[in-house]
Amino acid sequence: MFHNFHILSLSSYAFNLFFASAGMLSSLVMFFKFGLYELFIFTLFSVLFISFAWGKDIAMEGLSGYHNFFVMDGFKFGVILFVFSEFMFFFCIFWTFFDAALVPVHELGETWSPFGVHLVNPFGVPLLNTIILLSSGVTVTWAHHSLLSNKSCTNSMILTCLLAAYFTGIQLMEYMEASFSIADGVFGSIFYLSTGFHGIHVLCGGLFLAFNFLRLLKNHFNYNHHLGLEFAILYWHFVDVVWLFLFVFVYWWSY
Numbered sequence: 001m002f003h004n005f006h007i008l009s010l011s012s013y014a015f016n017l018f019f020a021s022a023g024m025l026s027s028l029v030m031f032f033k034f035g036l037y038e039l040f041i042f043t044l045f046s047v048l049f050i051s052f053a054w055g056k057d058i059a060m061e062g063l064s065g066y067h068n069f070f071v072m073d074g075f076k077f078g079v080i081l082f083v084f085s086e087f088m089f090f091f092c093i094f095w096t097f098f099d100a101a102l103v104p105v106h107e108l109g110e111t112w113s114p115f116g117v118h119l120v121n122p123f124g125v126p127l128l129n130t131i132i133l134l135s136s137g138v139t140v141t142w143a144h145h146s147l148l149s150n151k152s153c154t155n156s157m158i159l160t161c162l163l164a165a166y167f168t169g170i171q172l173m174e175y176m177e178a179s180f181s182i183a184d185g186v187f188g189s190i191f192y193l194s195t196g197f198h199g200i201h202v203l204c205g206g207l208f209l210a211f212n213f214l215r216l217l218k219n220h221f222n223y224n225h226h227l228g229l230e231f232a233i234l235y236w237h238f239v240d241v242v243w244l245f246l247f248v249f250v251y252w253w254s255y
Contacts, residue, residue, distance in 0.1 A: 004070035013054040020046040048207070055211055059220060059228070072227055079231050083238055086201070090242050093194045097250065100186045113254045114187050118179040122251035125174045129167055130247050133202075136163035137240045140209070140233050150223040157213045160236075164206030171199045187254070194250055198242055205239050208232040 024043035030036045061067060067075070101112040113119055120126060136159075143156035175192075182192040212229045215221060221229055 004068065006066075006071040006074055011054075011057070013050060013057070017047065017050045017054065020050055051207075052211065059215055062228075063220065067227075075227060075231075079234065083234065086238065089197075090194075090245075093190070093197070094245065094249070097190050097194065100190065101249075101254065112187075114185050117184060117187055119255050120174065120178060120251060122247065122255050125170060126247055126251040129170055129174075130243065132163050132167045132170070133240050133243050136160050136167070137237060139163065140236050144230070144233050147221065147226055147229070148223055153216070157209070157216060161206060161210050161213060164202060164209065164236075168199065168203055168206065171195070171202075191250060194246055198239070198246060201239050201242070205232070205236045208235060 020043055024040065024047055027036075027040040027043050031040050104112045104114075139156045139160045143153035143160060146153035146156060180188045180191075182188050209232045212221075212232045215228065
């Protein structure tokens with residue numbers, strides 16, 4: 001029976017994903033403290049598998065006709081609230097950053113950035129990552145425009161996913177080569193907190209785009225109906241904007 005309400009069927013995905021995510025966070029503590037990475041790899045793949053299965057079921061709901069225009073309006077409102085919550089999350093991180101940077105305490109030498117910390121050159125790897133992310137924003141917009149024009153967007157989506165993976169790899173390389181850690185004062189804590197959480201968002205956004213690319217290959221989308229892909233594109237542009245603020249203030253201004 002079709003109606004204007006989105007009534008969820010019984011599902012254990014949320015329950016399973018909660019415990020898999022909690023296990024992944026706990027395994028991170030084990031990794032940083034004892035160097036045990038096996039549990040983290042297992043829980044990470046568990047989270048990815050459950051997320052993929054859950055997304056597949058949601059996609060099948062849409063293909064079955066349950067996602068009418070009223071339900072899609074609810075989805076749009078939910079995504080807007082989600083992006084706003086993400087905005088407030090990074091707003092809190094930047095609030096912490098400016099609180100420490102604009103009024104540095106005596107323990108920091110009353111200067112920003114703190115003495116004794118060899119900072120990352122903003123015109124090296126960070127500038128390269130900025131170019132990568134801005135380029136991915138261009139390619140994903142190209143993909144969206146092509147789909148709206150009823151043209152193939154396969155190449156642009158592949159390029160976007162590759163750029164997302166490239167950014168993640170470069171970010172990991174930067175972490176391995178950095179001369180300071182998260183334990184090196186307030187700057188180290190804020191640096192890894194802000195860039196680390198942004199890196200997680202890039203990873204999730206890249207996987208979201210890759211999932212929608214698979215749906216695109218299976219002809220789930222057309223020029224008039226591609227809400228899932230639009231959500232992934234919106235999220236990716238949000239990630240791009242956050243990185244610009246990170247590059248300007250955390251990397252460049254602090255240097």
